[in-house]
Amino acid sequence: MKENRRPWDNAWAVTTWDGGMLTQGSGSRIKGGVLISRLNMLRQHGGQVRVDEVLRRLPAEDQALLRKMLLPVGWYPLELNLRLDAAIAGVMSPEDKDRAFIEMGRASADEALHGAQHVFIRAGEPHFLLSQAPRIYRFYYAVGSRTYEQTGPSSAVLRTFGAENVTEPDCLTIIGWHERAIELCGGRAVRITHPMCRARGAPHCEYHCAWE
Numbered sequence: 001m002k003e004n005r006r007p008w009d010n011a012w013a014v015t016t017w018d019g020g021m022l023t024q025g026s027g028s029r030i031k032g033g034v035l036i037s038r039l040n041m042l043r044q045h046g047g048q049v050r051v052d053e054v055l056r057r058l059p060a061e062d063q064a065l066l067r068k069m070l071l072p073v074g075w076y077p078l079e080l081n082l083r084l085d086a087a088i089a090g091v092m093s094p095e096d097k098d099r100a101f102i103e104m105g106r107a108s109a110d111e112a113l114h115g116a117q118h119v120f121i122r123a124g125e126p127h128f129l130l131s132q133a134p135r136i137y138r139f140y141y142a143v144g145s146r147t148y149e150q151t152g153p154s155s156a157v158l159r160t161f162g163a164e165n166v167t168e169p170d171c172l173t174i175i176g177w178h179e180r181a182i183e184l185c186g187g188r189a190v191r192i193t194h195p196m197c198r199a200r201g202a203p204h205c206e207y208h209c210a211w212e
Contacts, residue, residue: 028078028164029142032070041107057087078165101169105176126185130156160205166198187211
């Protein structure tokens, strides 16, 4: 599914849904907790005024849903998340949208790992969290899987297979999420590279993680 477009160009693709949560068997889905973390990040960077500024960039149907109470464990259209992320990047960091996507991932990790997913944090043990990648993946995505391979005392490779609607912006949020997660486990000078990406034509996505 290789495309010669900027990562956010196809984030405005139309999806068919009923204006609320998706059901099993519907299109590409993501958990509501991701949407909630994005809105919370905006509130931390300007309050409701910043939230409104971003939402005004979205279609009316998206705005209506995002102004309702979102359920953290409910399934919502993945395309909605992609459009929201693109709008956030356009407002928060128009000159460096890639950095904005990474920061979104970091904020999501902070919220999740200081909350319901705190059980994955063990001081001084980034490998423990990374080894839980298959379980953590299911907290966010309905389709696909993620594997973990330890490649050294302070390095590992995560691989994602069978994911839906892979886009470079979403991959950048994944980099940001794991970068912050490793830091919360005590890792320093975290480096994550993404040499293989389905959005660039590879058969699967790979994230090479290293830290001190």
